[in-house]
Amino acid sequence: MRLIDLNVFAEKSAREFAAGRSAPSLTDAWALRAFAALYQADGKPQFRETVLSWLEKRVSRDGKIDLPMGDGGGYKKEALGAAILFADRETQDARYRLAADQLMETAGNIPSGQIDESTAAFSMEEAFLLMPFRAEYDARLGTKQLARFIAARFLSCRKALTLESLPLPILGLYLSALSDTLEKMEIQLYEHYRALADLLTEAAGLALRRWEAQSGLLDAPPQNAPALGGCALTAYALMKGVRLGALDEEKYLKKAQLAFGRLMDILPDGADDPQGKKAKYACLMALAEEGRAQKE
Amino acid sequence: MKCLFVSARSCAFLLDEAGDYYAQTPRRLVLNGESLGEEERAVFSLFDLWPDTDYTLEAWLGDEKETLTFRTPKEFCTLNVKRFGAKGDGENDDTAALQAAILSCPDGGRVLIPNGKYVTGPLFLKSHLTLEFKKGAQLLLKTDRAQFPILPGMTRSTDEQDEYLLGSWEGNPLSSFASALTGIGVEDVRLIGEGIVDGRAQEGDWWVRPKEMRGAFRPRLFYLKDCRDITVQGLTFRNSPAWNLHPTFSENLTFLNVRVEAPADSPNTDGFDPESCRRIRMYGTVFSVGDDCIAIKAGKIYMGMKYHVPCEDIEIAYCCMLDGHGGVTVGSEMAGGVRNVRVHHCFMRGNDRGLRIKTRRGRGKYAVADDIAFSDVRMEGVRAPLVVNAMYFCDPDGKTDFVQSREKQPVDDTTPSIGSIRFESVRASGCEACVGYILGLPERPVGQILIRDSVFSFRPDARPMPPAMASGVEACSRRGLIARFVDSITLKNTRFEGVEGKELDLEDCGKLEQM
Numbered sequence: 001m002r003l004i005d006l007n008v009f010a011e012k013s014a015r016e017f018a019a020g021r022s023a024p025s026l027t028d029a030w031a032l033r034a035f036a037a038l039y040q041a042d043g044k045p046q047f048r049e050t051v052l053s054w055l056e057k058r059v060s061r062d063g064k065i066d067l068p069m070g071d072g073g074g075y076k077k078e079a080l081g082a083a084i085l086f087a088d089r090e091t092q093d094a095r096y097r098l099a100a101d102q103l104m105e106t107a108g109n110i111p112s113g114q115i116d117e118s119t120a121a122f123s124m125e126e127a128f129l130l131m132p133f134r135a136e137y138d139a140r141l142g143t144k145q146l147a148r149f150i151a152a153r154f155l156s157c158r159k160a161l162t163l164e165s166l167p168l169p170i171l172g173l174y175l176s177a178l179s180d181t182l183e184k185m186e187i188q189l190y191e192h193y194r195a196l197a198d199l200l201t202e203a204a205g206l207a208l209r210r211w212e213a214q215s216g217l218l219d220a221p222p223q224n225a226p227a228l229g230g231c232a233l234t235a236y237a238l239m240k241g242v243r244l245g246a247l248d249e250e251k252y253l254k255k256a257q258l259a260f261g262r263l264m265d266i267l268p269d270g271a272d273d274p275q276g277k278k279a280k281y282a283c284l285m286a287l288a289e290e291g292r293a294q295k296e
Numbered sequence: 297m298k299c300l301f302v303s304a305r306s307c308a309f310l311l312d313e314a315g316d317y318y319a320q321t322p323r324r325l326v327l328n329g330e331s332l333g334e335e336e337r338a339v340f341s342l343f344d345l346w347p348d349t350d351y352t353l354e355a356w357l358g359d360e361k362e363t364l365t366f367r368t369p370k371e372f373c374t375l376n377v378k379r380f381g382a383k384g385d386g387e388n389d390d391t392a393a394l395q396a397a398i399l400s401c402p403d404g405g406r407v408l409i410p411n412g413k414y415v416t417g418p419l420f421l422k423s424h425l426t427l428e429f430k431k432g433a434q435l436l437l438k439t440d441r442a443q444f445p446i447l448p449g450m451t452r453s454t455d456e457q458d459e460y461l462l463g464s465w466e467g468n469p470l471s472s473f474a475s476a477l478t479g480i481g482v483e484d485v486r487l488i489g490e491g492i493v494d495g496r497a498q499e500g501d502w503w504v505r506p507k508e509m510r511g512a513f514r515p516r517l518f519y520l521k522d523c524r525d526i527t528v529q530g531l532t533f534r535n536s537p538a539w540n541l542h543p544t545f546s547e548n549l550t551f552l553n554v555r556v557e558a559p560a561d562s563p564n565t566d567g568f569d570p571e572s573c574r575r576i577r578m579y580g581t582v583f584s585v586g587d588d589c590i591a592i593k594a595g596k597i598y599m600g601m602k603y604h605v606p607c608e609d610i611e612i613a614y615c616c617m618l619d620g621h622g623g624v625t626v627g628s629e630m631a632g633g634v635r636n637v638r639v640h641h642c643f644m645r646g647n648d649r650g651l652r653i654k655t656r657r658g659r660g661k662y663a664v665a666d667d668i669a670f671s672d673v674r675m676e677g678v679r680a681p682l683v684v685n686a687m688y689f690c691d692p693d694g695k696t697d698f699v700q701s702r703e704k705q706p707v708d709d710t711t712p713s714i715g716s717i718r719f720e721s722v723r724a725s726g727c728e729a730c731v732g733y734i735l736g737l738p739e740r741p742v743g744q745i746l747i748r749d750s751v752f753s754f755r756p757d758a759r760p761m762p763p764a765m766a767s768g769v770e771a772c773s774r775r776g777l778i779a780r781f782v783d784s785i786t787l788k789n790t791r792f793e794g795v796e797g798k799e800l801d802l803e804d805c806g807k808l809e810q811m
Contacts, residue, residue, distance in 0.1 A: 144692035186692050187509075190468035191598040194450075201456055248452065 006264055006287050010038055013284060014050040024067045026076075027274050028054070029129055030281040032083035037288035048090065055080075055087050055096070063098025078107040081133030082180075085140075097141070104137050110149040115157045117166060123157065124170050127177035128233075136184035144186055151192040154178060154199055161203060168210060169230025175203050175237035176285075183244060197246045200237075204247050207234050208255060228263060229279035232286045235260040239289040243296065253293060260286050297355050297362045300339065300579060301552055304347035304371035304406065305428055306488045306529055308552040309364070310579070310614070311355060312338045316643040316674050317580070317616035323355040338614040338641065339580030341530050341553040343431075343490060347371040371426070372404040377414070384412020386436065391417040394435075401425040409433040409491060417443050418474035418515065423482045429491020429531060437476045437493070437517070437537075439500030444473040446512040462521065464544055465513035467571070467596035467629030473512050475519035475542070479526065488529040493517050495536040497562065502537030506563040514538035514564075520546045528554055535559075539566040540585065545605060547574040554581045560619055562586035567620065569593055572605035572632050582616045589617035589647065591625040592634050596691075597660040597710065600631020604662040610637045617644045622652035623678065626668060628688045630712070631660040637668045644673065648761065650681040650724065651717075654688035656699045657737065659712040666715030666743070675724035680763040681752060682719060682732035684742055686712065686781075687766040700767040704738040715743040722750040729772055731792050733763035736781030738804065744784045747777075754794035779805050787811070 017031050032051050039047035058067050065077045065084075081103045088096035107130055115123045131150060138146040154177075160166060161174060178200045185193045211234075238256035241247035263283055301308040312319035315338035325332040327342065328351055335355075345351065348370045355362045375397045378384065382393035394416055397407045403424035411432030419435075421427070429435075438444070447463035449470040462480070463472040476493050479485065495517050497503050502514050517536040520526060520543035532555040533540045540556045543549055549570070558565035567583040570576050571593040583589035594600065594607045607630070617623040623644040626634045644650050651670050655663055675681055689695050698705075705711075714736065724731075731752045736742035760771035763778070772778075776792050776799035779785060783806040792799050802808065 139692070143696055145696045145698070147693070187470065188466070188468060189692055190470065190596060191601075194598055201452065205456065245448075248454075248456075 010284055010287060011046060013280065014046055018050050018053065024058075025274065026079055027277040027281070029079035029083065030278050032080065032086075034281040034284035034288070036083060036086045037285050041288035041291040051083055052087055052090065055083060059084070059095050059099050061095050063095050063102055065099055065103075078103050078133070079129040081107055081130065081137070085133060085136050100137055100141065103133070104142070107134060108146065110134065110146065110153050112149075112152070113156065115160050117160050117163055120157070120160045120166060120170050124173035124177065127154070127157075128173045128180070131177050132180035132184050135181045139184060139186040144189060147186060147189040147192040150181060150185070151195040154181070154196060158199065162206065167226075167230070168207075168234070169226045171203065171207055171210070172230035172233035172237070172282075175200070175207060176233040178203060179237040179240040179244065179246070182246060183240070200241050200246050204238055204241060204252060207238070208252070211255070211259070225273070225275040225279040228266070229275070229282040231259060232263050232279065232282035235263065236282065236286040236289050239286070239293050243289070243292060257290060257293065260290050297353075297364050299364060299366055301527060301529065301550060302366050302368060303426060303486050303488060303527070303529075304368050305345050305426065306341060306343045307345065307351075307366060307368070308339065308341040308529060308579070309353065310339050311335060313641075315614065316641045316672070317582070317614055318643070321357060323357050326354040326356065328352055337580060339553060341580075343488070343530065370404070371406055372402055374406045374408050375401055376408045376410065378410060382414055384410065384414050384433075386413035386415060388415065389417075389438075390414040391419070395419055398422055398425070398427065409435075409489075416476075418445060419477055420474075421477060421479040421482050421485055424484045426486040426488060429489030431490040433489065433491035435476060435491070435493045437495045439496050441473060441500065441502070441511055444515060446471050447474050447478075463512065464521075464542075464571070467593060467599060467631065469599065471512040473515035475516040477518045479520040479523045481522045482526070483524045485523070485525070486527045486529070487531060488527070490530050492532045492534065494534050497535045497537040498559070500537070503563055506538075516540060516542040518542065520544060520549075522546060524548050526550070527552070530554065532557065535562075536565050538564050539569045541568045542571065543573050544571040545573065549573060549576045551576075551578040551581055553579070556581070556583045556585060556589075558585040560586055566591050570607055570610065571595060571629070572599070572603070573607050574609050576610045578612045578615060580614050582618070583620060584618040585620045587620060588622040588625040588652070589620040591622065591627070592637060593627065593629045594632030594634055594663070596629050597631045597658060600633075600660040600662045601709070604632050606633035606635055606662075608633070608635045612637075612639045613641050615642045617642065617647055619646045621648045623647045623650045623675070624670070625649075625652040625654065626665050628654040628656060628659070628690050630655055630665055631663045633662050633664040633666075634668070635664065635666045638671075639669070639673065640671045642673050644678050645676045647678045648680065649683045649763075650675050650678040651683070651719070653684040653714060653717065654690070654765070655686050655712045655714065656688045656690065656694065657705065657712070658693075658699065658710045661709050661711060663712035664715060665713075668716070669718040669720065670722055671718075671720040673722045675722065677726040677755070678724055679728040679761050680730055680733060681722065681724040681727060682734075682747075683764050684714060684717060684734040684736070684745070685764040685766055686714060686737045686742070687735055689765055689767055695767060702738060707739050711737070711740055713740050713743070717742070717745050719747040719750055722747075724750070724752045726755045727752055728755060728758040728774075729761040729763045730775035730778055731795070732777045732779070733769070734777070734779040734782050735764055735766055735769070738781050741781040741783045741804075741806070744786070745779070745782060746786045746788075747790050748786070748788035750790045752792050756794070776800055777802075779803070782806065785809070
């Protein structure tokens with residue numbers, strides 16, 4: 001699919017999301033992340049409005065988020081944190097600050113303990129959905145006490161990530177969680193910022209080696225939604241890591257763009273199941289990052 | 297009289313060992329038979345000498361004279377920047393011409409900046425040269441940050457196993473704009489003369505929203521990384537965008553008769569911030585700045601734990617610290633340790649604090665401040681002569697419980713320590729807040745405080761001031777020595793005059809010896 005078709009695809013996805021009547025679910029958090037990323041990449045008002053109008057209907061003036069969220073997991077409304085902070089930055093509407101404060105009352109408790117292969121899937125999605133929110137809130141609105149705990153949580157995953165048996169989609173989630181959190185961390189708390197940057201470098205190298213060893217992604221695209229989503233997130237995270245200066249451009253960018261190109265040939269349009277939707281939104285996030293890489 | 301330094305074109309002398317910034321009595325100077333007038337400073341410099349020449353210097357006090365002979369070394373050649381196209385008219389961009397002259401200079405040569413105003417961007421030094429500013433020569437730093445190159449903080453090695461550090465900001469390897477004069481890995485360089493390096497920060501936006509990083513962190517006026525054998529003599533540095541003189545990971549540095557100036561309300565314009573350096577000699581330098589005059593540093597925890605390079609073997613003498621937050625400060629970034637610091641025969645006036653040691657939990661186990669001594673220092677109107685604060689509320693997390701708790705915390709890899717601090721023959725008049733405020737950590741108290749042969753007196757209209765920047769420290773006036781969490785305090789032959797209330801207010805302290 002050509003880039004111009006991808007942009008049309010993105011706009012169509014935004015319209016579908018805005019018009020959607022299905023019950024709220026965790027995949028909505030993925031969608032909002034994707035459209036916020038697209039807006040930050042190319043400034044198109046449609047993507048901004050998609051996020052803001054969705055939130056405006058569901059966040060009351062006193063900051064209460066009025067919707068149940070399913071799809072399992074313990075995080076539910078906290079998963080909307082990143083989108084809420086996006087709205088706060090864009091509108092300075094007090095409701096979003098209040099909503100963020102309320103979400104942090106539970107999201108601010110960062111779990112501790114080692115993450116192993118058995119808990120990796122849940123933990124990595126938790127990291128992907130919540131860590132960037134925690135980092136941004138802590139750095140911009142909070143007391144900057146969480147940076148050490150955020151770093152410690154990611155470090156607790158390190159052993160699990162080096163396992164060859166760890167599915168690539170989970171590695172993709174972790175990489176995206178790292179790059180998104182790194183972007184929001186207070187850089188002057190350097191020891192914690194640097195811990196994440198070093199982890200990102202290590203994980204990125206691991207991902208590349210696994211891609212090349214399997215000769216999967218770079219020769220032929222993955223065939224199921226989770227694999228597709230994982231690879232999209234990996235491409236997204238590598239491109240973002242390059243943009244943040246945390247990853248070497250010469251080593252990672254071309255391969256990430258190559259992988260992105262393969263993925264875009266099989267975009268999961270029309271997918272209605274959660275995995276399919278997540279894969280679609282992951283691809284849109286990668287599209288956003290590719291757009292930024294092209295501009296630079 | 298003692299010769300401190302001789303170059304092909306200049307020299308510096310210590311006239312009076314017993315003075316402070318000023319000699320106890322001025323001397324009349326005569327050089328090779330020519331009268332130079334009266335010299336009132338304890339350390340002075342002479343310029344406009346000729347290379348490879350014998351000189352006789354006489355210092356007269358009444359009918360008595362001291363004589364000293366010296367010979368200037370040879371010099372290979374002089375490159376005048378105007379021959380490289382520099383205009384010095386205050387308008388033309390002279391960056392390329394100045395840089396070309398520096399890079400073209402042969403070993404042992406001299407780059408000469410004649411009288412004039414040279415608008416320039418950041419300049420990079422080269423080894424084995426002398427850069428001389430004639431009287432009236434001014435470098436006027438550009439004011440548009442878009443024209444400044446950036447020094448990246450950290451660049452990974454190609455194999456991703458190592459790193460190359462270049463830029464620095466407040467103790468972390470972060471991207472910063474290149475400084476007016478930058479030296480990376482250079483040696484054997486002399487920057488001399490009666491010229492001025494003017495950062496013109498007030499004309500740009502460096503002091504506007506200063507905490508915001510826009511593009512990169514703010515540049516300094518003089519920045520060194522991994523350099524050795526560098527001398528700066530006679531120059532005036534002013535209106536820096538941030539810290540003024542910032543040598544890092546360098547050794548054998550000498551500063552003679554330098555002036556550092558910034559408005560009192562300018563943000564973070566520390567005068568001199570050596571960071572993880574060894575063997576520094578600073579004589580006869582004058583500071584009047586908007587933050588600490590001198591702040592001896594050794595990085596934050598990442599740098600301390602990875603490299604643990606202390607700042608050590610530092611002598612500061614015959615200097616003058618006017619206004620500014622601290623006269624001589626250690627920290628707060630001292631994760632690599634600061635040790636063997638001698639401050640003697642200095643004059644301080646109007647500073648908030650005279651000797652100031654600041655650190656905090658989180659600086660790391662290598663953050664040891666030890667063997668720091670003040671002697672023969674005269675203070676006038678220094679509001680709190682001695683402050684040691686192990687709970688300094690700096691950095692984004694400075695006011696959190698982790699930093700500020702008065703309860704014992706576990707001693708771990710992030711816990712700093714403060715060893716031996718000595719004040720000897722210090723005369724402080726016009727104090728305001730207190731004689732001294734010492735706040736250690738409950739889990740790791742300050743080691744030893746010794747104050748001997750010293751006198752502290754207060755001004756009658758003393759204004760209250762919080763003596764230390766830590767949570768819960770109230771403003772006070774005319775207090776004596778206040779200490780908490782200190783192992784040993786010794787006071788010998790020392791007087792406090794004009795204290796209201798107890799002379800000693802000690803809590804959770806160990807041994808006290810008074811004689």
